[in-house]
Amino acid sequence: MRGFEPAFGLMREQLRTAGEARGFAVTRLLTHWSEVVGAEIAAQCRPVKIGYARDGFGATLTLLTTGASAPILQMQLPAIRDKVNACYGYNAISRISLTQTAPTGFAEGQAHFSPAPKPEPPAPDPATRAEAQAVAEGCTDAGLKAALEQLAENVLSKHAKSAANRKA
Template sequence: MSAAKTQKTTSQPKRAKRLSRGFAQTGGILSTQIRKASEKRGFSETRLLTHWAEIAGTSIAKIARPVKVGYTRQGMGATLTLLTTGANAPMVQMQLPQIKERVNATYGYAAISRIHITQTSPTGFAEPQSGFDPETPKKRTLKPEEKAEVLSTVSNVENEGLRAALVALGENIKTKPRN
């Protein structure tokens, strides 16, 4: 009788896997490709790359970024390689203990035992690769007559919220640095 049951279950056609309908998250679609690309650089934890500003802090993330995690043959901790500009290297060097502590907290154990700093130039051939934010030009301040001009332009708008938004927009346009 058990042979008859197995024949029934095997003779039923297998259902095709139903495709999901609607939109899929990009992270879900690309997760395997992102994981493979980051593993080539030694990053078993991709969160270190994607959330670097949260892990290291915004001040460090502006001047340095992780490039590679190298593991030794003995397995006694890995080396994290950070990329920074030459002028910022001493600042990063000074904060290495805090960076190592934060990175190891992300991994959940003492995965990183050393941090190596690699320096690059902030401009030239390394510019697209460096990923550092260039300094934003300073906005100029509005003169009183310019501010009065912006206020008089939007004075006929009745909605206070809209008027305030238009004033802010006008001031931003007037103070935008000119190249």
């Protein structure tokens, strides 16, 4: 290739080899799981492997889920199978089996299917906010003034945290 190459192109073969080792002929099922089955279902389970029968027809998809989500997913298995088969383009999957794990998961928390929400940063104290407004007081441009206030607030709050850590 000439020029820039997409990042996925650099690891396409490694991902295909790893996916085929677990039975995934279509890697899109792994890489775009939430798009294939929907965000609500993807938050509750992950595909683990695909096992093929001896005659090559009627594969079994194994999904990893938590114990609490298993009954809900059990009712949705026909819809999940239809969505997965739509990804393949034919009826490749005939059965889906669920594997349950503890809510905290085994092997370094593999059962956490959706990322934990990031905590919101605490609001700065009024004294820090007032000091930051005083720093940007002479600026006439509203956008620049807001940016300077935010920068001053971040620097002052970080300085206050490091001072508190030194005292402790």
